[in-house]
Amino acid sequence: MLTIKKSILSLLIFTGFFVTAQNGITISDSILSNNIYRKYRIYIPNSYNSSQAVPLLFNLHGYTSNALQQQYYGDFMPIADTAKFIMVLPEGTAPLGNQYFNAGFGPGANDLLFMTDLIDSISLNYNINQNRIYSCGMSNGGIMSYYLACNITNRFAAIASVTGSMLKNWFVLTPTRAVPVMHIHGTNDGTVPYAGDATFAPVDSIVKKWRVHNQCLPTPTITNVPNINTTDGATATHYLYSGSNADVEFYKINNGAHTWPGANFVINVTCQDFNASYEIWRFFSKYELSMFTNISNEDKVNEFQLFPNPANNELYILNTEFISSTYKFYNVLGKEVSPLLLYNGFESKYDLSELNSGFYFVYRYHNNTLIDCKKIIKN
Secondary structure (H helix, E strand, O other): HHHHHHHHHHHHHOOOOOOOOOOEEEEEEEEEEEEEEEEEEEEEEEOOOOOOOOEEEEEEEOOOOOOHHHHHHHHHHHHHHHHOEEEEEOOOEEEOOOOOOOOOOOOOHHHHHHHHHHHEEEEEOOOEEEEEEEEEEOOOHHHHHHHHHHHHOOOOEEEEEOOOOEEEHHHHOOOOOOOOOEEEOOOOOOOOOOOOOOOOOOOOHHHHHHHOOOOOOOOOOEEEOOOOOOOOOOOEEEEOOOOOOEEEEEEEEEOOOOOOOOOOOOOOOOOOOOHHHHHHHHHOOOHHHHHOOOOOOOOOOOEEEEEOEEEEEEEEOOOOOOOOOOOEEEEOOOEEEEEEEEOOEEEEEEOOOOOEEEEEEEEEOOOOOOEEEEEEOOO
């Protein structure tokens, strides 16, 4: 990824960022997570309307790279403009000199906490559809997306990995629910080998793992991607494992290198027969987190209601679905707080007098499964 990083940086400088047409704005910001200020970039399309809840896409950079480079290399901006979703590009940390996400590597920040804190922080300022949060990334960013799928099953509806993998030291991890997965990988990847090595699991084993876990059919539908660019040095084959409500899709890039198919920056052997960003969003757009909860369709009738909101010292939670529910309160830093429960039943009443003024999130659980989330303001 180091060579890619240098090449992208040079291209960005000489092109002045005029890479693709875009209609939104990019904001650089930071949040406090685990007592560390963590940076990120966020792309807001002009189509965003705060009255409508929109999806949130995590786009994670590779090892030694950064959020700026990933924004233009794995480019989702034109897609976000028309599909009306917000994209966030977190920055990793560099405890050993090179920036990366700590996807079970050892030293480094708590990036699982960082990602959940980032969701909560962004949800304070933008109307995010909590059922439609996704993660994808390049190389280390793809590895981190798999790590999120295995460890944070109640926040991300689906994930995708481009040139990433799963580490052998946590390959046995299994999430508590089916997770839709798209994997894109070149057979001639010299950084994250297709056949695996002492660190990375083989790509075929990863695809099989998720196919089995999601209870997909063992025989895929195989399609040769039209070879529309005969000079790029690569072709692509698409494998679709269906048969459940969480498909597994695999794009095998024949002779492809450690690169993002369809990228504007052609580095080494980059397949130009399809655009990875468009295919990832096509895949993500089919899924919502609520499709994988344990609540039956008969139970999913109405959302729970909070009132008054903003609240002063008392908050009422109305459960109109007549199913057993528990509620947890979190502040903007992702820390659980515990207001006094005065009554628990059809209408729960909470004493907020001990809470500081500000924003809080109320998470609703049924049988330990997250099924809804709402934001409140404490005056």
